[in-house]
Amino acid sequence: MSSKKNILALRQKKAIVEKGGGDKAIEKQISMGKMPARVRILALLDEGSFHEYDLFVEHEEQNFGMASKELPGDGVITGTGTIGGAPVCIYAQDFTVMGGSLGLKHARKITKIMDHALKMKIPCIGINDSGGARIQEGIGALAGYGEIFYRNTMASGVIPQLSVILGPCAGGAVYSPALTDFVFVVENISKMFITGPNVIETVLGEKISQEDLGGARVHAEITGNAHFYALSEMECFEQIKILISLIPHNNEERPPAKAPKPPKFRKKIENIIPVDPKQPYDVRDVIFALTDDSKFLEVQELWAANIVIGFGRMNGETVGFVANQPMYLAGVLDCDASDKAARFIRFCDAFNIPIVTLEDMPGYLPGVDQEHAGVIRHGAKMLYAYSEATVPKMTVILRKAYGGGYIAMNSRHLGADFVYAWPSAEIAVMGPEGAANIIFRKEIMEAEDEHAMRQEKVKEYVEKFANPFVAASKGYIDAVIEPSETRELLLHSLSLSKNKDDFRPKKKHGIPPF
Ligand code: HXC
Secondary structure, three states: OOHHHHHHHHHHHHHHHHOOOOHHHHHHHHHOOOOOHHHHHHHHOOOOOOEEEOOOOOOOOOOOOOOOOOOHHHHEEEEEEEEOOEEEEEEEEOOOOHHHOEOHHHHHHHHHHHHHHHHHOOOEEEEEEEOOEOHHHOHHHHHHHHHHHHHHHHHOOOOOEEEEEEEEEEHHHHHHHHHOOEEEEEOOOOEEEOOOHHHHHHHHOOOOOHHHHHEHHHHHHHHOOOOEEEOOHHHHHHHHHHHHHHOOOOOOOOOOOOOOOOOOOOOOHHHOOOOOOOOOOOHHHHHHHHOHHHOOEEEOOOOOOOEEEEEEEEOOEEEEEEEEOOOOHHHOEOHHHHHHHHHHHHHHHHOOOOEEEEEEEOOEOOOHHHHHHOHHHHHHHHHHHHHHOOOOEEEEEEEEEEHHHHHHOOOHHHOOOEEEEOOOOEEEOOOHHHHHHHHOHHHHHHOOOHHHHHHHHHHHHHHHHOOOHHHHHOOOOOEEOOHHHHHHHHHHHHHHOOOOOOOOOOOOOOOOOO
């Protein structure tokens, strides 16, 4: 054959395989409100940047009538490309080919691209849309999953790993996303569960829809498995593009810097906290007043809303924010908030992202529910994550810093590099009411007017402790600052910490309270 004929033959062969499960299956996919796998990849990556691998890989299963079955690409598309110029490895399961089910060769295509990502030290993005382990392949499929989980673990903390759930992700398949850094879900499209509704009905006799069991909102609001929630696939891809622009390619690099911009938030930072210390406010306003262009990419926005986490830029450089949210449960720390913050802190630490902590919280949430849910173990994760982190760590105490919360929110004692407090800061073992009731119990009970005495003792306690000056006098905070000085001081602290080198004892690894 002449080379022209060869090229034409190649193009025809490619076109056939690129059709995946064929026109009918693609139509069905679209009728379900889902983009076909290849379209997804092209929509997410920079135009013309996709380079496909292993298009012609075929399955080798002989049992259950599989020998004669042709599965284009074995149900998964893999390759490389760029997002906003950043190189990435990517795979997308193709539901039009046998429900995107995972057989051994399908898995090996995925593990090959994961190995490539790890070797090239670039992020790996997996788009999941699959019926899970290919039932006809049995142990081969299970082996494939195991090999993926192993690589997820090896790559953890070395390259960013993103999982996009754009269809079913059932059975053990959910554990690959769970091992990755960020999980993206889309309303009405994403479904994640270990045991599907059919099995639940058979075993437990309970009827439940896929949506109620493990739909996008369930994972964005209740379980915390999802980090980003979108109303459409295109919105989800926009979220991925923003995230990729904010994080580094790997753990040896810093996130790419942008041109610095001043915040454009209108409200004056000194007017954000209400005069009445019991009034809530949205701590995200403080973040908007600090970040370049007032931009902030919030992570896990709908789950454990009592703590806010996410990325913004300061002077062009990516910073991770961890902030108590007084608007929700007064900003207390509980099991979920601790898990949420601890994992984020570890991500920032692994990927050289400085952490700014904004503190305003009355402590850990009291009560039987929390105690029995393991608030001791979960709360300890935050202590561990902050203490372990060696990236630059800055804290601004905005208002309440009570008890265990004072310590947990990146206090000096856990290794904070810079601790600032606003004049509105209240640093104490517990809230004034609780404290007065305990230490002045006798005086209050014996007083003629209990209420008046309690008020007097609360006032006494507030005057003594509900301010930043006792902590300042002991050197636990570096400076009491005016709110308007915050951004400038944080920028100064960030520039000072560029070459921070923190000593840690030699060990194989620590044993965090997982
Ligand atoms: C083989 C599968 C498959 C699978 C779907 N298909 N899942 N083939 N193995 N796991 C095939 C279907 O037979 C069908 O083929 C095509 O894909 C499309 O599937 P439909 O059922 O028509 O689609 P839909 O109605 O949208 O339902 C999607 C679904 C359902 C909810 C995902 O297919 C389903 O329940 N599948 C089984 C899910 C499951 O139990 N997986 C195993 C989990 S155990 P045709 O030829 O008709 O088009 C597991 C263990 C892993 O994953 C452990 C790792 C540690």
